[in-house]
Amino acid sequence: MAEYNSYCKYTRNLDEKNVHRIYHDTQYGFPIDSDNELFGRLLLEINQAGLSWNTILNKQENFRKAYSNFTIKTIANYDDKERTRLLNDAGIIRNRLKIDAAIYNAGVIINIQKEVGSFKAWLNGHHPKTRNEWVKLFRKTFKFTGGEITNEFLMSTGYLEGSHDKNCPIYKDILKKNPKWSSN
Secondary structure (H helix, E strand, O other), rough: OOOOOOOOHHHOOOOOOOHHHHHHHOOOOOOOOOHHHHHHHHHHHHHHHEEEEEHHHHHHHHHHHHHHHHOOOOOOOOOOOHHHHHHOOOOOOOOOOHHHOOOOOOOOHHHHHHHHHHHHHHHHHHHHOOOOHHHHHHHHOOOOOOOHHHHHHHHHHHOOOOOOOOOOOOHHHHHOOOHHHHOO
């Protein structure tokens, strides 16, 4: 993707069945209401660290299956047997730090849900923030969430603008679902 200065330009001429094109056109930048799906996106972003996004997109259904359909409550209760199962699952990224972060972060989100009702409400309650403020908050709250992971998670879920060029046709679809962007 190095010769492109945006994901929109990169995906524009890809086949409609290409995983990047599908993600760009149907998921990237669109708001997510479900806490489990928000958690799933965070889990995917964490697993992408040090790897290509192509790898993660091609394995996203494997992640969904391996991580109990991203059900936060279930993942927060994973034990050593579940950790071992994940470490042996060739369909996902088998990195102990990333697996441990997923389980830990699920527990954090359970506590957030108890405190404010939902992960979505917690995100909304902190919005808007600058990228740097979000990164500080995520580093303080979660494991394995550096600057790039936090930035991509927030852009991919509609909390930070920048996922699409303003002349991208998908940008108009996102504006309908995320009208706060139109004021920027």
